[in-house]
Amino acid sequence: MKSRVKASCHFKSAPCHFKKTGWLCAILIFIGPVFLGGLTFLSGCAGKEEVQPVEITLVHGWGGTAQTHKVVREIYQEFSAQRADVILNEQASSDSTIAVEKANDMLAVDRMPDVVSTNGLSYFVQNAVTKGMALDLMPYIEADEELRASIHPSVLESWTTEDGKLYTLPDALEVMGFWYNxxxxxxxxxxxxxxxxxxxxxxxxxxxxxxxxxxxxxxQNSSRSVFALENIQVVEDFLLARLAGASEEGFAMASAMPSDFDTPSFQRALQDVARLYSYSHDVDNIDNARQAFLDGRSVIYFNGVWECDVFCGTDIEGEIGYAAYPTESGASLSYISPSSGYVLYDNPDPKRKEASIGFLKYMLSTEVQNRLATDTGQAPSNPNVDNIMIREKYPLLGNALEVAHGADLQIKSISSVWDAVTLDILKSQLRQACRSEEGRLGLINRLNAKHT
Structure with missing residues (x-):
């Protein structure tokens, strides 16, 4: 509180021109200090600039009705609550594909949101870099030890460019083995x-x-089968694991974009895809595949550790386990993949740029990473998160993470190492092509032809 101005009469030595109304002098003597104090208060206010919060826009795909979507949005909103100087304007979609396509459309007209959550859809990273609109995060990482310590080493290894730049950071790793009853x-x-x-x-x-x-x-009954498979699930969860576990040649093909698919390892992988389908009751989408496993209509379910968020509290929770993939050699294998995450706009406004970096640090902080793990079933990207704590609070997730991280061999997801054209061919043609040797050879030729 400001100290009160000591009252003093500045009219004492001055002649009073209101002799006939001397009471006016008394009034002036009384209100003078109050008037001066008011001027002092007003001048003090005029000297202060009202700080206007900076507004940044986040485009993301957590706009669905599932509990996980609600929790992630709560986490986003708590950032604004903690940062009174920042207003986080969310533009949420119910699916990451929709959100990233929306951001990608903006790039076409030379615009970009302050923050885009790609959630593994890495094509946006390259498009934003090509447009010159993605912020290089490396200078901020090198200048901030706390930020650097919150980044998993595999993220830096996977996303640092040859010239030492980094344009994306995920808040969760893509960790995959398979679930079984x-x-x-x-x-x-x-x-x-x-x-x-x-x-x-x-x-x-x-x-x-x-x-x-x-x-x-x-x-048992005619409705139960070993698998309930849809095509994208086979491409994203099984194919690369089978290829990498075939041989050194296969592991090399699974680790980088192949220049030639006509190899014994890839041919064997396609043959085993055909075998896989022979044990399956085929479904149209991942939701139906998941529901078949939940209902006990399938025995094995290919997907990541994040599915524990769906399994927790269900009738089969106590009957399911998590496994790493086998290999020809007997070594265990899992996906530990730092898929693309947040991409920040290289905004010419330094305040908005600083606010976006602040949001990224918040999402990678140990406190938020703990919550993402225990409340949404995500695999933490921050290496400082204690898996023992996760296992105590969320045994299903903690055990799955322990199995996957303990595998002898680790590979990245197919979307992180193979290009989008290859994935489109596989997702649209794999099931049909694997039904015959002729179809498999035709698929190999189409994959090779796209490089010529």
Missing amino acids: ESYFREAGITDADGKVKLPDTWEEFFEDCDKLDAWCET
């Missing part, structure tokens, strides 16, 4: 001497288990 494995006799589920170490054992499970399903 332990009860069904036991009932099918796939156990060790102690009656515990014996998971396959090699691809040969994997398909032997599929044979046993398929035979067991036939004794």
